[in-house]
Amino acid sequence: MSPTARLVAALAVLATATAVAAMAALFIGSAPVSPRDVLAVLGGRASAAPVDQVVVLSLRLPRIAAALLAGGALAVAGVGFQGLTRNPLAEPSVLGVSSGAAFGVVLAQVFGLRAGPLEILGLVGFAFVGAFVAGTAVYAIAARAGGLPVHTLVLAGVIVGIFFSSAITVLISIVDFDRLGGVVHWLLGNLGPLPPAELGLFVAATALGFWLVLHPSRQLNLLALGEEGALQLGVDAERVKRRIFAGAALLAAAVVAFAGPIGFVGLIVPHALRLALGPDNRVLVPAALLAGGLFLLVADTLARSLIAPAELSVGVITSFCGAPFFVYLLRSRTERIEP
Amino acid sequence: MAFAALVLAAARVPADALAVNDPTGRSLTLPGVPRRIVSLVPSVTETLFAIGAQDRLVGVTDFCDYPPGARRKPRIGGMLAPSFETIVTLKPDLVVATPAGNREETFVQLERLRIPVYLVNPTRLADVLDLISRLGALTGHAAEASRLAAALDVRVKGVAERASQLPRPRVLYVLWPDPLIVPARGALVSELLALVGADSVTANAGEGYPRLSLEAAVSGAPEVIILASHGGNQGPMAREKWARFAGLPAVKSGRIHSVSGDILHRYGPRVVDGLEDLARLVHPEVFKPSGRR
Numbered sequence: 154m155s156p157t158a159r160l161v162a163a164l165a166v167l168a169t170a171t172a173v174a175a176m177a178a179l180f181i182g183s184a185p186v187s188p189r190d191v192l193a194v195l196g197g198r199a200s201a202a203p204v205d206q207v208v209v210l211s212l213r214l215p216r217i218a219a220a221l222l223a224g225g226a227l228a229v230a231g232v233g234f235q236g237l238t239r240n241p242l243a244e245p246s247v248l249g250v251s252s253g254a255a256f257g258v259v260l261a262q263v264f265g266l267r268a269g270p271l272e273i274l275g276l277v278g279f280a281f282v283g284a285f286v287a288g289t290a291v292y293a294i295a296a297r298a299g300g301l302p303v304h305t306l307v308l309a310g311v312i313v314g315i316f317f318s319s320a321i322t323v324l325i326s327i328v329d330f331d332r333l334g335g336v337v338h339w340l341l342g343n344l345g346p347l348p349p350a351e352l353g354l355f356v357a358a359t360a361l362g363f364w365l366v367l368h369p370s371r372q373l374n375l376l377a378l379g380e381e382g383a384l385q386l387g388v389d390a391e392r393v394k395r396r397i398f399a400g401a402a403l404l405a406a407a408v409v410a411f412a413g414p415i416g417f418v419g420l421i422v423p424h425a426l427r428l429a430l431g432p433d434n435r436v437l438v439p440a441a442l443l444a445g446g447l448f449l450l451v452a453d454t455l456a457r458s459l460i461a462p463a464e465l466s467v468g469v470i471t472s473f474c475g476a477p478f479f480v481y482l483l484r485s486r487t488e489r490i491e492p
Numbered sequence: 493m494a495f496a497a498l499v500l501a502a503a504r505v506p507a508d509a510l511a512v513n514d515p516t517g518r519s520l521t522l523p524g525v526p527r528r529i530v531s532l533v534p535s536v537t538e539t540l541f542a543i544g545a546q547d548r549l550v551g552v553t554d555f556c557d558y559p560p561g562a563r564r565k566p567r568i569g570g571m572l573a574p575s576f577e578t579i580v581t582l583k584p585d586l587v588v589a590t591p592a593g594n595r596e597e598t599f600v601q602l603e604r605l606r607i608p609v610y611l612v613n614p615t616r617l618a619d620v621l622d623l624i625s626r627l628g629a630l631t632g633h634a635a636e637a638s639r640l641a642a643a644l645d646v647r648v649k650g651v652a653e654r655a656s657q658l659p660r661p662r663v664l665y666v667l668w669p670d671p672l673i674v675p676a677r678g679a680l681v682s683e684l685l686a687l688v689g690a691d692s693v694t695a696n697a698g699e700g701y702p703r704l705s706l707e708a709a710v711s712g713a714p715e716v717i718i719l720a721s722h723g724g725n726q727g728p729m730a731r732e733k734w735a736r737f738a739g740l741p742a743v744k745s746g747r748i749h750s751v752s753g754d755i756l757h758r759y760g761p762r763v764v765d766g767l768e769d770l771a772r773l774v775h776p777e778v779f780k781p782s783g784r785r
Contacts, residue, residue: 182705182707183705183707183708183711184705184707184708184710184711185711186711202713203713203739203740203741203744204710204711204713204739204740206739207710207737207738207739207740208707208710208711211736211737211738211739212706212707212710212737213707335669335670338670338671339670343671345670345706346706348736457705461705461708462697462698462704462705462708463698463702463703463704463705464671464703464705
């Protein structure tokens with residue numbers, strides 16, 4: 154199959170599966186709303202109870218949207234970081250980029266940024282700077298003349314992650330608990346029903362990051378051959394890398410700002426897609442947007458229902474899936490992504 | 493009364509030694525009436541001030557912010573990690589602590605340092621009144637304590653009697669917004685809500701103060717939403733979050749209110765102020781604002 158045909162087929166399958174999952178998730182939850190009532194709300198029937206409307210339209214629907222966006226953003230960021238570092242273990246949480254972004258968000262909250270569209274934009278900005286600084290630091294620590302050795306990169310990510318986590322702990326300790334009381338919970342990674350304005354901002358940030366990673370994906374394919382080879386084929390390697398880095402950092406930062414640090418989605422989803430679709434980034438990047446969303450939606454629906462009427466943090470579920478997966482990858486593919 | 497008799501009987505045996513049982517049933521022997529008390533519990537600090545025993549108080553936690561005089565007492569740190577060095581320097585003859593808020597290790601450490609620990613663990617409104625009497629007897633302020641307890645009891649009964657005749661609106665009480673924490677079975681706030689004639693939509697959502705999903709909370713279609721504020725600066729923001737759910741009866745009628753968590757979540761004498769606040773929010777047509785505060 155040509156890349157285009159493969160892309161179309163993959164996107165069609167993923168889009169269908171995502172639509173089915175999103176529809177199903179509207180019917181699942183701890184509030185006693187029967188399927189018939191959900192249909193009444195969705196059909197806009199006047200007989201629908203106002204409380205059911207709140208549950209379905211104001212709570213479940215925006216939360217499903219947030220899960221799709223966050224999952225897609227994380228998976229695309231994963232593809233970007235993995236292509237960039239030619240390392241299958243690169244991923245926002247493993248690289249410490251999520252911790253950097255989280256530090257940015259906590260710092261912004263210390264400065265008094267809380268809610269409201271403009272302030273949320275500020276939060277995303279702080280998160281982006283944090284993600285950027287963390288990513289650059291990891292790269293600087295791990296880079297060797299011949300590229301980025303797998304273990305060094307992972308260790309550098311752990312170190313930078315620990316550093317920013319400690320910095321967050323310092324902030325929490327010195328600032329009045331009442332101002333940061335929700336932070337500890339947020340740090341576990343939680344999706345919530347975002348208000349429309351915030352959802353709009355999340356869409357915009359994800360779209361921009363997605364474009365930054367997708368646009369140079371042909372050059373990213375060539376980079377997999379090695380920078381010298383790519384240079385001979387007319388690729389401006391530095392420019393491509395800067396772009397993809399900025400895009401992936403923006404995606405990771407947006408997720409942290411709107412949902413908190415959610416780990417391992419960017420590891421599991423791209424890897425599964427590469428097994429199914431091959432290594433072509435022109436196919437992987439758009440497929441990751443859908444598959445990541447689908448994965449996180451399923452994880453979040455589990456988080457909502459496993460211990461109902463209470464809820465788990467979705468970050469806990471992705472970590473439970475991701476940690477063994479990470480071990481498997483670390484033991485089986487310690488070198489580079491095969492070209 | 494039986495308790496006072498017990499204290500008297502015990503006091504007669506050795507010279508000055510005092511054998512007391514704390515409310516959790518532990519018995520301890522004190523060399524005499526405690527004169528240098530360190531309180532690890534904000535509600536105990538409030539109670540000691542309220543019964544006029546504040547001159548016995550030589551140390552309080554960072555969270556003991558009421559009454560204003562409490563802030564002028566030496567601080568021994570937080571409730572979870574108090575500074576033992578500071579406590580020892582204050583030479584207390586009694587430390588009052590609670591298993592709900594302090595850590596077990598703290599009690600063990602203090603006993604190793606030969607400092608008697610008096611444990612309190614109130615969970616019901618009756619326990620709050622009982623604790624006032626016990627602290628009065630312990631510190632030699634029994635008369636003030638029983639006056640205070642009796643006055644509070646009259647106010648509680650006054651609210652309960654008037655409320656018992658009224659319809660019971662469905663109320664959602666939000667202890668903490670994110671993650672959502674609500675009062676359920678056995679929680680003091682649930683008891684207070686029942687007393688003021690409210691039907692708490694989370695009354696059977698679990699034990700104590702469970703976490704709950706947003707949709708489980710709103711599915712009870714609350715007619716009144718009460719948001720507890722902590723330290724005062726997250727009231728309005730949390731309000732906006734709830735105001736989005738326009739289909740809820742409470743939002744339609746604009747009945748989203750804030751109350752002080754510092755008053756309602758502490759087991760001190762101000763709980764009765766909190767009870768009256770709740771009564772005014774749940775039944776504004778009957779309970780009129782007073783000039784208090």
